[in-house]
Amino acid sequence: MAGSNMNPPLAVMAVVVLSVLLAGTSHAAPEMDPYxxxxxxxxxxxxxxxxxxxxxxKEWWHPDKNKDPGAEDMFIKITKSYEILSSEDxxxxxxxxxxxxxxxxxxxxxxxxxxxxxxxxxxxxxxxxNTKNHRDFTDSKYTLHFSQYVSEVVPDSxxxxxxxxxxxxxxxxxxxxxxxxxxxxxxxxxxxxxxxxVDVGYERRLANHLGAHRTPSILGVISGKxxxxxxxxxxxxxxxxxxxxxxxxxxxxxxxKNEQQFLNSWHELNKPxxxxxxxxPAVPLLFKLAAFxxxxxxxxxxxxxxxxxxxxxxxxxxxxxxxxxMLVFKENTDKPADIIQAKGMKKxxxxxxxxxxxxxxxPRLVNQxxxxxxxxxxxxxxxxKYCVLLMTTDEETYSxxxxxxxxFASTNTRDVVRxxxxxxxxxxxxxxxxxxxxxxxxxxPQVVILERRNTxxxxxxxxxxxxxGSEEDKLRLLEELERLQKDPSILIHDAMLPELNNEFASMFxxxxxxxxxDYLSEVIxxxxxxxxxxxxxxxxxxxxxxxxxxxxxxxQAFSDSSEDKQMKPKVKDGTKAENGSSGRLCVxxxxxxxxxxxxxxxxxxxxxxxxxxxVKLRPGHINIVLVLTDASKNIxxxxxxxxxxxxxxxxxxxxxxxxxxKHGEWMSTLLEYAQDAAQIDxxxxxxxxxxxxxxxxxxxxxxHKKYLCLFKPVYTGEDLDGKSSEDEAGMxxxxxxxxSRDGHPQRKSSRSRSTSTLQIHxxxxxxxxWMERLMEGTLPRYYVPAWPGLD
Numbered sequence: 001m002a003g004s005n006m007n008p009p010l011a012v013m014a015v016v017v018l019s020v021l022l023a024g025t026s027h028a029a030p031e032m033d034p035y036x037x038x039x040x041x042x043x044x045x046x047x048x049x050x051x052x053x054x055x056x057x058k059e060w061w062h063p064d065k066n067k068d069p070g071a072e073d074m075f076i077k078i079t080k081s082y083e084i085l086s087s088e089d090x091x092x093x094x095x096x097x098x099x100x101x102x103x104x105x106x107x108x109x110x111x112x113x114x115x116x117x118x119x120x121x122x123x124x125x126x127x128x129x130n131t132k133n134h135r136d137f138t139d140s141k142y143t144l145h146f147s148q149y150v151s152e153v154v155p156d157s158x159x160x161x162x163x164x165x166x167x168x169x170x171x172x173x174x175x176x177x178x179x180x181x182x183x184x185x186x187x188x189x190x191x192x193x194x195x196x197x198v199d200v201g202y203e204r205r206l207a208n209h210l211g212a213h214r215t216p217s218i219l220g221v222i223s224g225k226x227x228x229x230x231x232x233x234x235x236x237x238x239x240x241x242x243x244x245x246x247x248x249x250x251x252x253x254x255x256x257k258n259e260q261q262f263l264n265s266w267h268e269l270n271k272p273x274x275x276x277x278x279x280x281p282a283v284p285l286l287f288k289l290a291a292f293x294x295x296x297x298x299x300x301x302x303x304x305x306x307x308x309x310x311x312x313x314x315x316x317x318x319x320x321x322x323x324x325x326m327l328v329f330k331e332n333t334d335k336p337a338d339i340i341q342a343k344g345m346k347k348x349x350x351x352x353x354x355x356x357x358x359x360x361x362x363p364r365l366v367n368q369x370x371x372x373x374x375x376x377x378x379x380x381x382x383x384x385k386y387c388v389l390l391m392t393t394d395e396e397t398y399s400x401x402x403x404x405x406x407x408f409a410s411t412n413t414r415d416v417v418r419x420x421x422x423x424x425x426x427x428x429x430x431x432x433x434x435x436x437x438x439x440x441x442x443x444x445p446q447v448v449i450l451e452r453r454n455t456x457x458x459x460x461x462x463x464x465x466x467x468x469g470s471e472e473d474k475l476r477l478l479e480e481l482e483r484l485q486k487d488p489s490i491l492i493h494d495a496m497l498p499e500l501n502n503e504f505a506s507m508f509x510x511x512x513x514x515x516x517x518d519y520l521s522e523v524i525x526x527x528x529x530x531x532x533x534x535x536x537x538x539x540x541x542x543x544x545x546x547x548x549x550x551x552x553x554x555x556q557a558f559s560d561s562s563e564d565k566q567m568k569p570k571v572k573d574g575t576k577a578e579n580g581s582s583g584r585l586c587v588x589x590x591x592x593x594x595x596x597x598x599x600x601x602x603x604x605x606x607x608x609x610x611x612x613x614x615v616k617l618r619p620g621h622i623n624i625v626l627v628l629t630d631a632s633k634n635i636x637x638x639x640x641x642x643x644x645x646x647x648x649x650x651x652x653x654x655x656x657x658x659x660x661x662k663h664g665e666w667m668s669t670l671l672e673y674a675q676d677a678a679q680i681d682x683x684x685x686x687x688x689x690x691x692x693x694x695x696x697x698x699x700x701x702x703x704h705k706k707y708l709c710l711f712k713p714v715y716t717g718e719d720l721d722g723k724s725s726e727d728e729a730g731m732x733x734x735x736x737x738x739x740s741r742d743g744h745p746q747r748k749s750s751r752s753r754s755t756s757t758l759q760i761h762x763x764x765x766x767x768x769x770w771m772e773r774l775m776e777g778t779l780p781r782y783y784v785p786a787w788p789g790l791d
Contacts, residue, residue, distance in 0.1 A: 404469025
């Protein structure tokens with residue numbers, strides 16, 4: 001009777017729920033899914049769950065209202081389902097493991113079944129969702145934030161690679177890779193690989209910084225560089241991905257042929273050398289990771305014991321073939337300084353072995369970082385560290401003394417004393433201070449004991465003895481060390497030590513080549529695997545660079561091709577009338593640029609340079625030629641350089657000088673060739689038939705277009721307000737202005753008389769203004785049919 005009172009939609013819903021229950025019991029009676037019983041989704045809120053429970057328990061399936069035989073059992077299931085889902089802890093436990101109080105055993109077995117499968121083999125509702133409240137507990141341990149990534153992960157990535165997973169809430173595909181990810185994390189973390197998880201929903205900034213735009217994604221970070229994983233998520237693929245992140249040359253393969261070369265390079269590289277003997281053909285990943293972590297301190301090599309080419313090497317060092325063996329060599333390449341042998345070698349054992357053998361017995365101080373680690377700053381009285389420093393040279397004559405210092409260091413090792421040496425030639429500022437010498441590079445080797453007091457460079461030191469390796473020197477140094485152990489106050493000198501030079505800085509080019517290769521490999525990999533959205537920034541950068549390059553080349557080609565293609569400056573009508581010449585104006589080639597040199601390069605026009613500097617001068621280029629004599633050469637060249645210096649930045653200007661004592665007829669012949677020769681020599685004709693003095697004249701010669709612009713020196717004296725020389729030149733080379741002769745005849749005659757006594761150093765006073773008008777394009781130009789021969 002109760003069923004007859006239901007509304008049709010509610011009746012349909014009840015039938016659906018009942019059918020689901022009956023279907024579920026037919027497959028597995030013990031299973032109880034609270035979500036299916038209540039008919040809600042896994043994302044349902046507490047309010048929705050409570051509303052559905054009230055409707056089902058009190059209105060439909062309550063035994064007092066529903067007389068169906070199965071109503072009581074259904075009511076119990078609904079009540080238990082509500083108890084599970086209304087409790088956040090119990091609901092999270094069910095979402096994560098599928099466990100309820102009644103079905104714990106079954107749910108545990110079902111959970112293990114899910115872990116053994118990589119892809120879905122059941123409905124995704126059987127898997128836990130990756131919501132904030134229900135996120136897997138293993139992911140929360142490795143969650144990364146942006147500040148943490150920048151301050152911790154990136155610096156640490158220079159010592160070990162990082163494997164980072166990008167995930168998000170309600171990421172169904174993320175559940176697919178979860179079993180494999182957990183297995184890989186467990187293995188990689190044991191080998192020393194850093195692990196991280198980034199939730200896009202809560203760390204969008206970090207995801208964008210990494211370039212991750214889809215979930216799930218897996219990427220690697222090493223030396224601050226991000227590399228994406230593009231293959232199927234499998235344990236073998238991820239392991240190979242981590243191995244590919246490491247530099248290719250981090251471990252060198254060693255055989256009987258290259259063993260001596262490898263071990264003897266300790267002096268050049270200033271590092272101990274580590275050899276691993278093992279029977280597997282491939283270098284173990286654990287050893288590669290250790291080599292990358294200690295690459296700044298040690299050089300690593302791998303010996304495959306299964307190769308016939310390594311038999312002599314194994315026999316030489318008596319290597320056991322039943323367990324991996326690790327040897328470290330320092331200055332003595334015939335005998336290892338330390339050895340370790342163990343089956344199943346662990347990371348902790350390797351790290352301890354490496355840390356105890358990071359330095360040579362007496363290393364060379366090649367940079368400030370090594371100095372800070374060998375001779376640390378004093379922190380506590382009981383943690384004092386003293387440095388015994390030999391300042392020597394790399395000359396062959398002192399090699400025996402250097403060897404004796406190494407021998408002394410090997411037999412007198414102490415916890416509080418470190419031995420080191422420097423080359424005076426490479427670390428001269430440090431040696432000058434410690435040896436009290438202005439030029440330590442010429443001094444004999446000397447030993448000092450020092451103690452650093454603060455990070456600013458303050459140190460206490462005492463010179464011990466000049467060192468040649470004799471027994472007397474060794475005894476004196478040993479006595480001082482014993483005194484130092486009893487009385488630290490014997491270090492009576494103090495100084496501020498300079499920062500050491502980086503002797504390996506010259507290897508930057510090699511590192512840059514390797515970095516470029518890695519970057520190109522990354523770009524190619526991104527092009528092959530990334531989607532278009534991720535490729536857009538890279539493509540935009542490439543096309544922008546090509547556009548800028550193409551535009552620059554085209555503009556440069558058009559600007560340098562010919563002067564005909566350049567725009568001609570607009571000339572005012574008043575200027576044309578003032579010039580009064582039928583010749584075209586000189587066109588500006590370029591505006592002046594800042595000088596690139598602190599001098600002016602001036603070339604003499606001779607039979608050798610005449611063709612290249614004038615006759616075959618490139619299109620668009622102009623040669624500025626100063627005319628002088630032997631007597632006026634030094635004075636005029638000095639004045640000429642000062643006037644034209646600000647224009648030397650222009651690439652289309654060249655500067656030369658012509659000696660009239662050697663080529664006296666060339667100037668007259670050139671002016672005769674000019675189309676307006678009568679106007680150019682008008683001033684000289686007025687003074688009679690005497691020969692014109694061309695000293696101090698300046699010519700702007702365009703060899704390609706065969707024209708010239710002329711500067712004529714005009715004595716200024718103290719009359720700074722008088723007419724500029726370029727105005728005079730313009731007046732003289734063109735037709736005279738009306739009234740210029742008739743209106744001032746007395747001034748013209750006096751100027752003619754003063755030219756004979758014109759002071760040489762005043763002849764080029766107005767050259768700078770003339771050069772400005774040349775660059776502006778407001779000077780007249782005069783054509784010649786051909787350039788006359790220099791003789």
